[in-house]
Amino acid sequence: MNINTDTGIAELAARLEHYNAAYRSGAPEISDLEYDLLVETLRGLEPEHPFLQRVEPEEFSGRPEVRHPQPMLSTEKAYTREDLARFVARVRKEAEEIGVLNPLFRVTPKLDGLAGRDDGTVFATRGNGEVGYEVSSAFAKGMVPEGGRGLGMGEMVVVRSYFDAHLAGKFEHPRNLVVGIVSADTVNEDARRALDAGAVRFVPYAMLPRWEGDGDELVRCMEDIAEELAAEVDYPLDGMVAEAVDEDVRRSMGATNHHHRWQIAIKRKGDTARTTVEDVVWQVGRTGKVTPVLCVAATSLSGATIRRVTAHNAGFLEKNGLGVGAEIEIIRSGEVIPKVEAVVHAAAPELPAECPSCAAKLIREGDFLLCPDEHCPAQAVQALEHWFKTLGNADWFGRKTLERMAAAGYDELEKVYELGEEDFRRMGFGPVQSSNLAEAVLLSRTRPVEDWRFLAALGVEGLGTGDSRRLLENFRLEEVPDLTAERIEAIHGFGNVTARSIVDGMKRRGPTLRHMLDLGFRILPTGAARPADAAAPMAGKHVVFTGKMTASREAMQEQARALGALVQSAVNAKTDYLVCGEKVGAAKLAKARQIGTRILTEQEYLALVDGK
Ligand SMILES: NC(=O)c1ccc[n+]([C@@H]2O[C@H](COP(=O)([O-])OP(=O)(O)OC[C@H]3O[C@@H](n4cnc5c(N)ncnc54)[C@H](O)[C@@H]3O)[C@@H](O)[C@H]2O)c1
Numbered sequence: 119m120n121i122n123t124d125t126g127i128a129e130l131a132a133r134l135e136h137y138n139a140a141y142r143s144g145a146p147e148i149s150d151l152e153y154d155l156l157v158e159t160l161r162g163l164e165p166e167h168p169f170l171q172r173v174e175p176e177e178f179s180g181r182p183e184v185r186h187p188q189p190m191l192s193t194e195k196a197y198t199r200e201d202l203a204r205f206v207a208r209v210r211k212e213a214e215e216i217g218v219l220n221p222l223f224r225v226t227p228k229l230d231g232l233a234g235r236d237d238g239t240v241f242a243t244r245g246n247g248e249v250g251y252e253v254s255s256a257f258a259k260g261m262v263p264e265g266g267r268g269l270g271m272g273e274m275v276v277v278r279s280y281f282d283a284h285l286a287g288k289f290e291h292p293r294n295l296v297v298g299i300v301s302a303d304t305v306n307e308d309a310r311r312a313l314d315a316g317a318v319r320f321v322p323y324a325m326l327p328r329w330e331g332d333g334d335e336l337v338r339c340m341e342d343i344a345e346e347l348a349a350e351v352d353y354p355l356d357g358m359v360a361e362a363v364d365e366d367v368r369r370s371m372g373a374t375n376h377h378h379r380w381q382i383a384i385k386r387k388g389d390t391a392r393t394t395v396e397d398v399v400w401q402v403g404r405t406g407k408v409t410p411v412l413c414v415a416a417t418s419l420s421g422a423t424i425r426r427v428t429a430h431n432a433g434f435l436e437k438n439g440l441g442v443g444a445e446i447e448i449i450r451s452g453e454v455i456p457k458v459e460a461v462v463h464a465a466a467p468e469l470p471a472e473c474p475s476c477a478a479k480l481i482r483e484g485d486f487l488l489c490p491d492e493h494c495p496a497q498a499v500q501a502l503e504h505w506f507k508t509l510g511n512a513d514w515f516g517r518k519t520l521e522r523m524a525a526a527g528y529d530e531l532e533k534v535y536e537l538g539e540e541d542f543r544r545m546g547f548g549p550v551q552s553s554n555l556a557e558a559v560l561l562s563r564t565r566p567v568e569d570w571r572f573l574a575a576l577g578v579e580g581l582g583t584g585d586s587r588r589l590l591e592n593f594r595l596e597e598v599p600d601l602t603a604e605r606i607e608a609i610h611g612f613g614n615v616t617a618r619s620i621v622d623g624m625k626r627r628g629p630t631l632r633h634m635l636d637l638g639f640r641i642l643p644t645g646a647a648r649p650a651d652a653a654a655p656m657a658g659k660h661v662v663f664t665g666k667m668t669a670s671r672e673a674m675q676e677q678a679r680a681l682g683a684l685v686q687s688a689v690n691a692k693t694d695y696l697v698c699g700e701k702v703g704a705a706k707l708a709k710a711r712q713i714g715t716r717i718l719t720e721q722e723y724l725a726l727v728d729g730k
């Protein structure tokens with residue numbers, strides 16, 4: 119399959135839509151592993167593709183629609199211990215920021231059926247996440263609500279031992295039987311018997327057996343935890359669900375349109391195989407990082423022939439003994455390119471001294487090798503490619519085209535935006551392509567583009583589209599090159615390392631940013647309310663509301679945010695004000711006093727906001 123073009127991407131997305139519809143209607147056409155691989159392929163090609171930004175929808179024609187009070191989301195997936203460790207680290211970081219020490223984690227078995235929500239009266243499927251289908255007739259047909267009605271979200275499943283004994287030959291997956299029962303008006307013979315045997319159930323997640331403990335233990339003992347929990351339930355499973363328990367942590371982490379940031383699915387491991395490292399190839403990235411890819415003896419793994427394995431960085435090779443001749447076990451699970459799972463026989467790696475693209479002497483920084491040359495062709499081409507791809511308002515600048523332009527000396531944005539049709543012809547492009555390229559240069563400048571895209575397109579480390587958006591909710595684009603790390607860090611969600619990396623990156627890219635602004639791009643500013651001028655009393659202040667307020671606490675928080683404050687859910691060293699309503703816990707007050715946070719009554723706070 120050729121999926122490196124826009125049509126290829128559109129085709130891949132269309133295939134995913136098709137497989138998803140088949141799966142949700144109870145008649146999957148491919149295995150989950152194959153499906154997940156296709157999803158990850160799409161993610162690799164276009165991380166922001168709309169298909170990946172929402173819950174995969176299901177449809178039950180003829181059932182009434184129900185809007186969920188809160189969206190029912192999908193889950194992010196962890197396929198390896200590394201993925202899980204990263205999730206734990208993210209939760210901890212957020213917890214620390216709001217003053218929760220050593221946050222508690224919970225693991226429950228991930229039931230593999232049809233998700234539903236039961237509020238005691240309405241029983242609905244997940245649908246598209248926002249709107250589901252009313253299916254309480256399933257209870258009338260004989261589905262058993264485990265633990266009783268009204269227990270919230272859960273999964274409709276068939277008891278596994280019953281399915282294995284009576285239905286395995288007839289249905290591919292227990293979910294297909296469940297979908298049949300929910301969607302049809304009359305149930306067939308097999309379904310009738312399963313229902314009569316009490317083998318079709320709605321299991322609220324609240325009824326599931328659980329493990330609770332700290333993050334280190336979770337990462338270390340992931341397999342044992344999963345094995346123990348799996349042994350406790352007689353339902354079909356699709357891995358485990360790990361999540362943060364603390365309500366404040368959950369609220370602070372929030373959700374994307376696709377999943378809760380405080381929850382992750384631990385999926386079963388993919389297939390593994392053994393092979394040997396035959397060569398190590400070094401690639402230069404956009405920011406000058408020179409990273410290795412392992413070329414291995416061709417081996418077959420979950421239906422594909424594997425020749426290349428991800429290897430992260432120079433430090434990874436050294437720590438694991440991944441040189442030519444090393445014997446390794448590789449794993450392919452969610453991602454397209456497999457990873458190293460274990461090293462069977464180590465071999466000392468040889469690290470390059472020079473950049474494979476420009477031959478500059480490489481610098482070592484932590485685990486990474488860096489090419490310091492600003493005019494390194496590999497970096498230049500990728501930086502330009504990233505620019506056009508992120509702006510997304512003009513096609514035509516593929517890798518090959520940019521390579522030719524860079525070779526002719528047009529290796530930075532300032533130069534590219536001066537190019538006209540004649541210049542492209544002189545580089546050897548044909549007349550039609552030259553005219554298209556010249557027009558594309560013009561279009562990318564004149565078609566409207568959001569400011570956060572523009573900022574992210576500069577390719578500064580730590581400034582992807584999400585962070586750019588958050589930054590521009592607080593500052594104007596023109597201000598960004600002059601921001602100090604302290605001002606960036608004051609924004610919720612930006613840590614010290616990111617803030618520094620942004621400041622460093624802006625030292626380099628700031629002049630380009632200004633130059634581009636001078637060219638007169640049509641930039642749409644981020645709509646969100648900016649904190650008013652610095653004289654506004656709450657702008658940039660960290661504030662915690664506690665106790666019972668005259669107005670609702672949510673309303674107070676909302677108003678504070680609109681005034682540019684950063685609302686926290688617990689007091690920590692960053693907190694400027696603790697605003698107290700009635701009945702405030704003694705522990706909270708003691709902590710605030712100890713740290714030296716200013717404590718305000720509701721009235722004092724309102725006076726402050728009014729500028730009195
Ligand atoms: N084979 C195919 O053609 C095909 C097509 C589409 C999707 N799929 C499969 O479906 C999955 C993606 O579907 P998805 O979006 O439903 O998401 P998902 O696999 O991420 O599961 C999310 C759901 O898990 C449920 N869940 C189960 N146990 C839970 C627990 N203990 N705690 C909390 N939630 C729990 C939640 O209701 C949530 O909606 C993939 O694994 C994919 O392989 C397969």
Ligand SMILES: [Zn+2]
Pocket residue numbers: 402473474475476477478489490491494495496
């Ligand atoms: Zn170089």
